[in-house]
Amino acid sequence: MKVYNISILTNSAPSKLICAEQDLSSFGFFQRGSVQEFINFFSTTAAERTQVGERSKIEQQSYVGYVYSNPNGLAGVVVTDAEYPSRVAFSIINKVLDDFTLKYKKSDWENLDPKKRLDFPELKTYLADFQDPHKADPFMKVQQELDETKVILHKTMDSLLQRGEKLDDLVTKSDMLSSQSKMFYKTSKKTNSCCYLMHIDLFNSVFNR
Amino acid sequence: MASDRTKEFQATVESILNRKTVIEQQHLLQNQTSPRTQRSEFANAASTIGKEINNTVTKLQRLTQLAKRRTMFDDNPTEINDLIQVVKQDINRINQRIDYLQMSSRNKNKNSRKNDEDNAQALEHSKNVIVSLQSKLANTSNDFKNVLEIRTQNMREQKSRRDQYGVSNLSTFTSPDLDLLKNNPLPLYQTAMAAMNYPVSPTPSSLSSPLVSSSNIPNTNITSTTPNNSNITNNIVNPNSSNNNNNNNSNINNTNLNTNLDFNSGLNRLSTPSYASAYNGNIPMYQPLDNNNTTPNQKDSFVSISMDEGSLNDSLGLGSIIGGEQQQLLANPVHTEYLESRSQAIDSIESTIAELGQIYQHFAQILAGQRETVQRIDDNIADVEMNVEGAQTQLMKYYNNISNNRWLIIKALGIVLIFFLIFVMFL
Numbered sequence: 001m002k003v004y005n006i007s008i009l010t011n012s013a014p015s016k017l018i019c020a021e022q023d024l025s026s027f028g029f030f031q032r033g034s035v036q037e038f039i040n041f042f043s044t045t046a047a048e049r050t051q052v053g054e055r056s057k058i059e060q061q062s063y064v065g066y067v068y069s070n071p072n073g074l075a076g077v078v079v080t081d082a083e084y085p086s087r088v089a090f091s092i093i094n095k096v097l098d099d100f101t102l103k104y105k106k107s108d109w110e111n112l113d114p115k116k117r118l119d120f121p122e123l124k125t126y127l128a129d130f131q132d133p134h135k136a137d138p139f140m141k142v143q144q145e146l147d148e149t150k151v152i153l154h155k156t157m158d159s160l161l162q163r164g165e166k167l168d169d170l171v172t173k174s175d176m177l178s179s180q181s182k183m184f185y186k187t188s189k190k191t192n193s194c195c196y197l198m199h200i201d202l203f204n205s206v207f208n209r
Numbered sequence: 210m211a212s213d214r215t216k217e218f219q220a221t222v223e224s225i226l227n228r229k230t231v232i233e234q235q236h237l238l239q240n241q242t243s244p245r246t247q248r249s250e251f252a253n254a255a256s257t258i259g260k261e262i263n264n265t266v267t268k269l270q271r272l273t274q275l276a277k278r279r280t281m282f283d284d285n286p287t288e289i290n291d292l293i294q295v296v297k298q299d300i301n302r303i304n305q306r307i308d309y310l311q312m313s314s315r316n317k318n319k320n321s322r323k324n325d326e327d328n329a330q331a332l333e334h335s336k337n338v339i340v341s342l343q344s345k346l347a348n349t350s351n352d353f354k355n356v357l358e359i360r361t362q363n364m365r366e367q368k369s370r371r372d373q374y375g376v377s378n379l380s381t382f383t384s385p386d387l388d389l390l391k392n393n394p395l396p397l398y399q400t401a402m403a404a405m406n407y408p409v410s411p412t413p414s415s416l417s418s419p420l421v422s423s424s425n426i427p428n429t430n431i432t433s434t435t436p437n438n439s440n441i442t443n444n445i446v447n448p449n450s451s452n453n454n455n456n457n458n459s460n461i462n463n464t465n466l467n468t469n470l471d472f473n474s475g476l477n478r479l480s481t482p483s484y485a486s487a488y489n490g491n492i493p494m495y496q497p498l499d500n501n502n503t504t505p506n507q508k509d510s511f512v513s514i515s516m517d518e519g520s521l522n523d524s525l526g527l528g529s530i531i532g533g534e535q536q537q538l539l540a541n542p543v544h545t546e547y548l549e550s551r552s553q554a555i556d557s558i559e560s561t562i563a564e565l566g567q568i569y570q571h572f573a574q575i576l577a578g579q580r581e582t583v584q585r586i587d588d589n590i591a592d593v594e595m596n597v598e599g600a601q602t603q604l605m606k607y608y609n610n611i612s613n614n615r616w617l618i619i620k621a622l623g624i625v626l627i628f629f630l631i632f633v634m635f636l
Contacts, residue, residue: 139554174589181596188603
């Protein structure tokens, strides 16, 4: 599950690439140039063709491209492999577009020279982070954490049950102990009494001495 | 031709002045006599009511126009809802005013008993005015009801059309709630539903306006014989029915009332423009819709209109969620897939959280049981301690005894030895 490219473009007719980050490390060195060209071309065409407010998913060969066109005039394109879950890709686009809108006003990128790019270093960090879809998608993050919590809870339940067993053991043992101590007390009380049996005991003890 | 026409001018001025004084005298006459002033007050009130009715009629016309639009897009449900609410409030207000007017005119006529003929005519005139106002209001409310029915039909058609375009699009919004209502005994949604159900019942009572108070007045046109749940629409629809007729029609009136009640309570539900509350308000209404579709429930008399209400709620709620611009996006399967996956993810998270909650409860239960066990162990150990201590004291006593006895034994043995020695010596 890899993300090959995240890019932001304008969604008006001659779509301009505002900024893009790519991770083509999985391709061979000589392939990278062509792959990059292809991705850029794809991004621009997809951004132009997509209607405002529309999401679309385009599959081709081994790549899958996700496009979302913002009503503000931006369009986000994410190119991944086929395994990457589509919802996460769209959430990446949302996040990137939101951050970009926070950072740059419309006037900054509206009349951008097609050759220039706007600086957006967070994109690089995002690309590196979002190779793992669990980090990208808040749903998946929460789900993961919940699953971990569930596992921990199951373990806790097990240990609790074990504790229960041990406590039951302790109960029985303490029961036995209390009955034995009671017997002990009774016998010692008996030996203290001044009756015939006790005399026997006396002589017994003296004799044994 | 500049002839001197000042005299003519002066003559005309005088004549006008004379006319004016006549009119002023008439005014003065009117102002002097009090029943006349009262009647003019009445006339003023009646005229304001008439104006308001006219305003409501124009609003209703705009509403009809909006409701008749059959396009799936470009539908602004907020405006329609607002208009519906405004028209309803206007009808309410006008009805109240008419009542008030009627009451006040009746009171005045009771209080002032001057000229019987004059009063009879005045009574009749005021009655006629009130009747005409009421009939006008009845017509407007009838039109209003028709418009609402048209709107529900449109909504249903739109919904069916939307269903055709994308099967799953509605399910993203509706199926979670449906599932939760039917299958999942999740505590969250159950409590939410319970909370939602509470506002349903009070709203019908809030709709029973001061019409109830006016039911005491005999021979009035507005009041119905059912003082419990009177309804504006129904009452105004029967403006001319006397009490005798009402006794015969009371059953019909009742069912009509109740259906109108649900209708209006449904409308009340719709009144909130915010998406979340409209959406939330749809949850309890969804069940009646499905129930009516599949099995007849005990509210059979409610079937016809509460279905409308359900679908009205449902579709308007959907409309308010989806909004105009996104309606076309639902045709996009990727979009629907995206939304579906989101809802699925949220569902799974929610169920996981519920499971966790259950596990915690189980945990707490077991722990409480174990606390008991621990207490038992504690008691046992305390017993043991007590017993052992007692035994120890006994043994100490015994030990002391024994040590004392030894001395005795030694003494006794010593005596026996002495005797033995004496015996041996003497033998």
